[in-house]
Amino acid sequence: xKTAKKRRAKAHQVAVAAAALLPLSLTACGGSGSxxxxxxxxxxxxxxxxxxxxxxxxxxxxxxxxxxxxxxIPGPGLIPKVLQQSSSRTLPDVLMLDNPDVQQIAASGALxxxxxxxxxxxxxxxxxxxxxxxxxxxxxxAPSVNTxxxxxNKDLFEAAGITEPPRTWDELRAYAxxxxxxxxxxxxxxxxxxxxxxxxxxxxxxxxxxxxQNIAAPETAxxxxxxxxxxxxxxISKSSVNWSQDxxxxxxxxxxxxxxxxxxxQIPTLRKQKNVTWAAFTVPTRLASQTTVAPLGGEVYTVPxxxxxxxxxxAGQFVKCLISPEMQLESAKLRQTVPSDLxxxxxxxxxxxxxxxxxxAVKTARARTAILGEEWPKAxxxxxxxxxxxxxxxADPAQALRQAQSQ
Amino acid sequence: xxxxxxxxxxxxxxxxxxxxWSRLVRRHSHWLFSLPAIAFVALFFGYPIVQNVVMSxxxxxxxxxxxxxAPWVGLANYVTSLSSSLFTTTVxxxxxxxxxxxxxxxxxxxxxxxxxxRNFPLSGFLRSLLLLPWLxxxxxxxxxxxxILDQESGVxxxxxxxxxxxxxxxxxxxxLALAGVIGVNIWLGIPFNVAILYSGLxxxxxxxxxxxxxxxxxxRKAFRHITWPSIRPVxxxxxxxxxxxxxxxxxxxxxxxxxxxxxSTQTLATNAYNKSFVEFDxxxxxxxxxxxxxxxxxxxxxxxxxxxxxxxx
Numbered sequence: 001x002k003t004a005k006k007r008r009a010k011a012h013q014v015a016v017a018a019a020a021l022l023p024l025s026l027t028a029c030g031g032s033g034s035x036x037x038x039x040x041x042x043x044x045x046x047x048x049x050x051x052x053x054x055x056x057x058x059x060x061x062x063x064x065x066x067x068x069x070x071x072x073i074p075g076p077g078l079i080p081k082v083l084q085q086s087s088s089r090t091l092p093d094v095l096m097l098d099n100p101d102v103q104q105i106a107a108s109g110a111l112x113x114x115x116x117x118x119x120x121x122x123x124x125x126x127x128x129x130x131x132x133x134x135x136x137x138x139x140x141x142a143p144s145v146n147t148x149x150x151x152x153n154k155d156l157f158e159a160a161g162i163t164e165p166p167r168t169w170d171e172l173r174a175y176a177x178x179x180x181x182x183x184x185x186x187x188x189x190x191x192x193x194x195x196x197x198x199x200x201x202x203x204x205x206x207x208x209x210x211x212x213q214n215i216a217a218p219e220t221a222x223x224x225x226x227x228x229x230x231x232x233x234x235x236i237s238k239s240s241v242n243w244s245q246d247x248x249x250x251x252x253x254x255x256x257x258x259x260x261x262x263x264x265x266q267i268p269t270l271r272k273q274k275n276v277t278w279a280a281f282t283v284p285t286r287l288a289s290q291t292t293v294a295p296l297g298g299e300v301y302t303v304p305x306x307x308x309x310x311x312x313x314x315a316g317q318f319v320k321c322l323i324s325p326e327m328q329l330e331s332a333k334l335r336q337t338v339p340s341d342l343x344x345x346x347x348x349x350x351x352x353x354x355x356x357x358x359x360x361a362v363k364t365a366r367a368r369t370a371i372l373g374e375e376w377p378k379a380x381x382x383x384x385x386x387x388x389x390x391x392x393x394x395a396d397p398a399q400a401l402r403q404a405q406s407q
Numbered sequence: 408x409x410x411x412x413x414x415x416x417x418x419x420x421x422x423x424x425x426x427x428w429s430r431l432v433r434r435h436s437h438w439l440f441s442l443p444a445i446a447f448v449a450l451f452f453g454y455p456i457v458q459n460v461v462m463s464x465x466x467x468x469x470x471x472x473x474x475x476x477a478p479w480v481g482l483a484n485y486v487t488s489l490s491s492s493l494f495t496t497t498v499x500x501x502x503x504x505x506x507x508x509x510x511x512x513x514x515x516x517x518x519x520x521x522x523x524x525r526n527f528p529l530s531g532f533l534r535s536l537l538l539l540p541w542l543x544x545x546x547x548x549x550x551x552x553x554x555i556l557d558q559e560s561g562v563x564x565x566x567x568x569x570x571x572x573x574x575x576x577x578x579x580x581x582x583l584a585l586a587g588v589i590g591v592n593i594w595l596g597i598p599f600n601v602a603i604l605y606s607g608l609x610x611x612x613x614x615x616x617x618x619x620x621x622x623x624x625x626x627r628k629a630f631r632h633i634t635w636p637s638i639r640p641v642x643x644x645x646x647x648x649x650x651x652x653x654x655x656x657x658x659x660x661x662x663x664x665x666x667x668x669x670x671s672t673q674t675l676a677t678n679a680y681n682k683s684f685v686e687f688d689x690x691x692x693x694x695x696x697x698x699x700x701x702x703x704x705x706x707x708x709x710x711x712x713x714x715x716x717x718x719x720x
Contacts, residue, residue, distance in 0.1 A: 080684070086473040104687070108473035193667035239558050239579050241668040377686055388669040392581045407492060
């Protein structure tokens with residue numbers, strides 16, 4: 001009896017230690033992907049889109065004369081999957097990446113420069129090229145991109161007698177206050193403790209001249225103070241520290257928020273609902289003389305180094321097709337995003353009233369990794385840490401930023 | 408050994424070797440029986456632990472996966488982790504989370520187990536219903552709780568509003584978020600405590616109560632002098648296992664608050680998860696989880712010590 005008990009105890013002890021390790025070993029040795037093998041004329045494609053995106057791939061497959069094998073990975077699982085494929089050398093032939101992740105993956109040496117396949121990014125929005133460039137070499141390009149704007153409830157604006165969207169922070173604050181009441185907030189944004197929270201704060205920080213290089217700066221403190229003022233006015237819910245961007249749009253659709261920071265990928269959802277009539281405007285700046293600088297969002301296509309030169313050339317051609325003006329337009333229509341090419345974007349903006357303010361915002365948008373490169377995630381962590389500390393009253397904005405910067 | 412022996416051994420040749428071989432097999436054959444277990448433990452528990460310890464001494468990042476290079480950095484990951492301003496916060500949160508969860512889980516669990524000990528109509532059915540929180544996928548129950556605890560539209564605050572209580576910022580205020588998360592974890596842990604303690608209570612011989620009743624030990628006295636001493640071994644098992652399970656809770660916290668707001672619900676386990684799988688700094692994540700393993704190990708040793716002290720049945 002005694003030994004049996006002892007053995008059981010030991011098993012528990014080991015099981016506990018192993019359970020703590022489980023997540024680590026999961027990434028270290030998962031099942032290997034389908035990529036890397038197959039017929040020489042079939043390219044494997046990996047993204048986190050929905051099957052609705054497949055016609056674009058099929059059409060480019062026809063143009064480049066290859067077959068395609070598409071696998072869609074759920075968003076948060078893409079990078080762990082890519083890391084696992086990197087170590088087992090089973091990367092797909094064409095890989096989609098969220099633009100702030102490109103630098104880290106390129107730094108590992110897993111990607112081939114797109115210039116090898118005759119792509120340069122000429123004519124594209126500067127931020128798109130910057131997002132895909134690591135140490136002076138271009139590794140990824142996006143057919144269409146997105147950024148953040150503010151969606152507003154047209155009926156509520158009308159009822160409050162507001163005719164023009166706000167241009168400055170003061171106007172935004174006054175309008176938000178006016179629109180607050182009857183179980184409704186005038187303004188909503190995501191201030192959650194993830195990279196999403198940092199991304200939503202960037203239009204205010206960058207628009208006021210703040211930089212991620214050092215967030216303990218007066219410009220950034222002003223921006224954070226502004227968000228805090230909105231909260232102190234009661235114009236923004238204290239729950240915003242727990243809201244994701246999707247929660248924010250749900251508040252908007254439920255009529256519980258009059259203005260919300262969000263991106264064009266929500267347009268299909270907004271079109272489906274009948275509760276709220278809406279439009280969008282670019283994020284206001286502190287002074288009317290400042291230019292809006294919103295963060296660039298969107299996914300880029302890359303060509304991983306699979307070791308098969310012939311296939312990589314085909315993959316290069318395939319990516320070249322994906323970022324061609326025609327396909328940019330297709331992808332922009334499908335995802336309600338903005339074509340990366342300035343000319344195509346201008347055309348698209350003219351034909352689509354809803355997307356027009358996003359086209360304007362993308363022109364001056366900035367890539368998150370433009371300054372810090374692969375170090376961006378660390379800065380993003382600092383930003384949301386400071387935002388959370390200030391909004392929960394743990395520190396005043398300047399102090400919160402200083403603490404986060406020195407973390 | 409004498410020279411005669413030696414000569415005999417040499418002269419006997421194959422026979423002597425065979426005898427020695429069989430003696431060897433006899434003496435060590437019990438190892439063969441434990442070989443599958445040893446292999447299993449080494450492969451599935453030993454390897455990951457060793458790998459994790461090695462990883463914690465390396466700069467193991469996204470690049471490592473492609474290049475296979477993880478520069479040796481010695482204790483740097485531990486120094487960074489221990490000197491981070493977040494470390495104290497996470498240790499305090501982990502301690503509060505564990506103590507808060509265990510004390511309530513145990514008290515409520517024991518009360519329910521005692522309640523269900525007396526059989527009444529539907530008691531079996533109700534007892535099995537009690538297991539429900541245990542059976543639900545954690546991420547689903549955390550989503551439901553997130554909705555229940557929502558400040559503005561959550562059902563709990565709407566209910567409290569009926570009594571004129573202003574909306575409570577359960578998961579939003581840094582002062583309350585930890586309490587909110589602990590509350591959900593208590594709900595989650597009660598079934599485990601009830602199940603084990605109930606079976607412990609079942610094992611207490613009925614005669615003891617009958618004999619005790621003759622001596623005037625009923626009600627509270629019976630619990631103090633009969634029930635409690637009888638279930639003490641079970642209690643220590645529940646406590647130690649509970650502590651070890653609670654220390655490493657990640658999913659429920661990630662589902663409810665993600666460690667926020669302002670790190671007020673960040674524990675050692677969630678911080679290790681964040682380092683490894685959000686910031687992809689696997690070296691530091693490994694260092695943090697090793698610290699957690701050491702703490703769990705300390706409690707496991709307490710468990711071993713207690714279970715060894717137990718009288719044999």
